[in-house]
Amino acid sequence: MARIDGAHSAPTLEDVARVAGVSRATVSRVVNGGTLVAAKTTEAVREAINELGYHPNRAARALVTRRTGVIAVIVPETDERVFTDPFFPQAYHGALQAFADSDVQVVLAMAQPGDSTDRMVRYLESGHVDGAIIVSHHGPDLALALAKSWQPVVFVGDPEAPGVCYVDLDNAEAARVATRHLIERGARRIATITGPLDMGSAKARLQGFQDAMAEAGLDGSIVAEGGYTAESGAVAERVLAEHPDLDGLFVANDLMAVTALGVVQRSGRRVPEDVRIVGFDDAAIAQQCSPQLTTMTNPAAEHTRLAAEMLIELLAGGVPESPMRLKPSRLVVRGSA
Amino acid sequence: MARIDGAHSAPTLEDVARVAGVSRATVSRVVNGGTLVAAKTTEAVREAINELGYHPNRAARALVTRRTGVIAVIVPETDERVFTDPFFPQAYHGALQAFADSDVQVVLAMAQPGDSTDRMVRYLESGHVDGAIIVSHHGPDLALALAKSWQPVVFVGDPEAPGVCYVDLDNAEAARVATRHLIERGARRIATITGPLDMGSAKARLQGFQDAMAEAGLDGSIVAEGGYTAESGAVAERVLAEHPDLDGLFVANDLMAVTALGVVQRSGRRVPEDVRIVGFDDAAIAQQCSPQLTTMTNPAAEHTRLAAEMLIELLAGGVPESPMRLKPSRLVVRGSA
DNA sequence: GGAAGAGTTGAGAGCGCTTTCACGCGACAG
DNA sequence: CTGTCGCGTGAAAGCGCTCTCAACTCTTCC
Numbered sequence: 001m002a003r004i005d006g007a008h009s010a011p012t013l014e015d016v017a018r019v020a021g022v023s024r025a026t027v028s029r030v031v032n033g034g035t036l037v038a039a040k041t042t043e044a045v046r047e048a049i050n051e052l053g054y055h056p057n058r059a060a061r062a063l064v065t066r067r068t069g070v071i072a073v074i075v076p077e078t079d080e081r082v083f084t085d086p087f088f089p090q091a092y093h094g095a096l097q098a099f100a101d102s103d104v105q106v107v108l109a110m111a112q113p114g115d116s117t118d119r120m121v122r123y124l125e126s127g128h129v130d131g132a133i134i135v136s137h138h139g140p141d142l143a144l145a146l147a148k149s150w151q152p153v154v155f156v157g158d159p160e161a162p163g164v165c166y167v168d169l170d171n172a173e174a175a176r177v178a179t180r181h182l183i184e185r186g187a188r189r190i191a192t193i194t195g196p197l198d199m200g201s202a203k204a205r206l207q208g209f210q211d212a213m214a215e216a217g218l219d220g221s222i223v224a225e226g227g228y229t230a231e232s233g234a235v236a237e238r239v240l241a242e243h244p245d246l247d248g249l250f251v252a253n254d255l256m257a258v259t260a261l262g263v264v265q266r267s268g269r270r271v272p273e274d275v276r277i278v279g280f281d282d283a284a285i286a287q288q289c290s291p292q293l294t295t296m297t298n299p300a301a302e303h304t305r306l307a308a309e310m311l312i313e314l315l316a317g318g319v320p321e322s323p324m325r326l327k328p329s330r331l332v333v334r335g336s337a
Numbered sequence: 338m339a340r341i342d343g344a345h346s347a348p349t350l351e352d353v354a355r356v357a358g359v360s361r362a363t364v365s366r367v368v369n370g371g372t373l374v375a376a377k378t379t380e381a382v383r384e385a386i387n388e389l390g391y392h393p394n395r396a397a398r399a400l401v402t403r404r405t406g407v408i409a410v411i412v413p414e415t416d417e418r419v420f421t422d423p424f425f426p427q428a429y430h431g432a433l434q435a436f437a438d439s440d441v442q443v444v445l446a447m448a449q450p451g452d453s454t455d456r457m458v459r460y461l462e463s464g465h466v467d468g469a470i471i472v473s474h475h476g477p478d479l480a481l482a483l484a485k486s487w488q489p490v491v492f493v494g495d496p497e498a499p500g501v502c503y504v505d506l507d508n509a510e511a512a513r514v515a516t517r518h519l520i521e522r523g524a525r526r527i528a529t530i531t532g533p534l535d536m537g538s539a540k541a542r543l544q545g546f547q548d549a550m551a552e553a554g555l556d557g558s559i560v561a562e563g564g565y566t567a568e569s570g571a572v573a574e575r576v577l578a579e580h581p582d583l584d585g586l587f588v589a590n591d592l593m594a595v596t597a598l599g600v601v602q603r604s605g606r607r608v609p610e611d612v613r614i615v616g617f618d619d620a621a622i623a624q625q626c627s628p629q630l631t632t633m634t635n636p637a638a639e640h641t642r643l644a645a646e647m648l649i650e651l652l653a654g655g656v657p658e659s660p661m662r663l664k665p666s667r668l669v670v671r672g673s674a
Numbered sequence: 675g676g677a678a679g680a681g682t683t684g685a686g687a688g689c690g691c692t693t694t695c696a697c698g699c700g701a702c703a704g
Numbered sequence: 705c706t707g708t709c710g711c712g713t714g715a716a717a718g719c720g721c722t723c724t725c726a727a728c729t730c731t732t733c734c
Contacts (some may be wrong), residue, residue, distance in 0.1 A: 010464060012720055023684045028722060038682060055463055059399035060720035063689045068396060070442060079433075083426040084621060092445075093416050105407060105465070107442050108429075126392050127347055128442070230625065258625065284421060288567065288595065349690055360714045365692060375712060397690035400719045
């Protein structure tokens, strides 16, 4: 409380105990609830706590409970990506919400460029945090490593490793819905720009696209791999050059979709008249371009919130139901298709 | 380390001491550097540390040093704003960088809608954090309150309260540069869309705009207040309606500028031929619109990094030089002016 | 009336670390 | 050879908390 050394420092359990006329142990019991304490005693302790403005010392508590009270949201991507794609801040926000009134600190950890899986594992093992939510992992390596050194972690997106908790959107189904919409709107020569294909979500969205195309008897082989970044949306140029008769485009996230939209428009084609475009994520940017982007929702904040709840259960020693599959994302129809 | 209770737990100072054949105290001295320990002893301890993979327990350390090892980046804005304006993630990133190899956890704290200054002060006083960097404050209230309950905080942007450390961009000068550029490009009827005028940066940018206009003998009274959000850029509609002969627009941040750009274009005017526009912040979005936005740089990450360094000094008991004025931002000329 | 049980409470032992204080030891001067 | 000084080190006292264990006070039941 007071900063000036020597001045009155924060009240401790001991102080509360003295004021309430009970022992430290009893105060602790009241503070942590649960154990049985006589109603009258509880009352007296509560009063003393209020009077003194007592607040438990996290460090002391952490020392004995062996819990740091910190959980991390780990994003194995470079900072640039993290702060460029609105998906990540949202994901972080979801975790923040989940722990909002639980006295847990949520920190955001990102990869350094060139970071190894190892470094992340070491961070988790170093005792800085009690557990972690991993968002946007590439390939199963991290999950495999984590499953071995048993750390309480929950992935957002299929970790492709056995025995690891995760929540996942039905990306394939969402991609099918998006693709079918394109077809319904009259598109026949449809390409997809995927995310990085070492990521589960990217693979699943591609699969869904191809399913829907096959289902309609169309050719689902026009595929270009992007990187989920705005710049990588520029592969649309190549696609357009190779397939000038293109009339539909399913882009695996909005960041790329907006870039692709620009590419298509600059090529002299009209959207949606000549080329229909559907994106993914329903990012804010989808409403800032012209025409606005038709897209699939991807409530990142909700996903991490759920992941956080699983993590809480894990931390409490429970075995959460996993994988937790989320309800499929919704199609938001706007101007681009 | 190991999660399963009963299995080997993380090595402690004691363990290291035993292996190195010295006392706990000596190991502590080595770990924390500074105090004089014989070179040979130091070596032996270092070896033991490596061998055991020892890592100090933050809780135990925090308990005795009375330092939590956590600092907060506080943004008194709703989450929505925080995750919508790329300025904030960048600011957070700067703090992350500054503390990257210092074993300090950096948490991001935002306001709930309707939060009072009080709640922030209480958070800071609650002992959760050692100090804070405050990023986007409205008015001097928070700073005033913080100055009283002496917490180590550093503001990014003039807190307008005496005795509080801060770093600040020369917003007025930057606005002058931006406005002069508009004038040089031939604009004469220039309006400005400001940020929320309870914020120092918004006020200063307005002042700079009016200075430059006066300096050129032009009318600097066409002013519309925005809120630094994309939506608030739509006030451009009103401005345009009231001043159809407008030929220049200085918008106090890029988010609003992009919206304003759209408004201008939809009104049938060409940018930059009919209306020249200069934004502020040099956000990524400035390059994603067409034409790309001419804007002023605002290296948010660097500012918080500097603020973080001041905070570190403050925490160490020093008295940092404050205010720290940063070099004025640069004009980035692109298509819009 | 006394034993057994249920309901409350307190004493005390740490958790892993920092830091004060005192002591041992070699070097140097007297 | 003894006294002094100072560097290097260890013993030990907490930091504020949780939690086990034992004890104490009433009831309740035989």
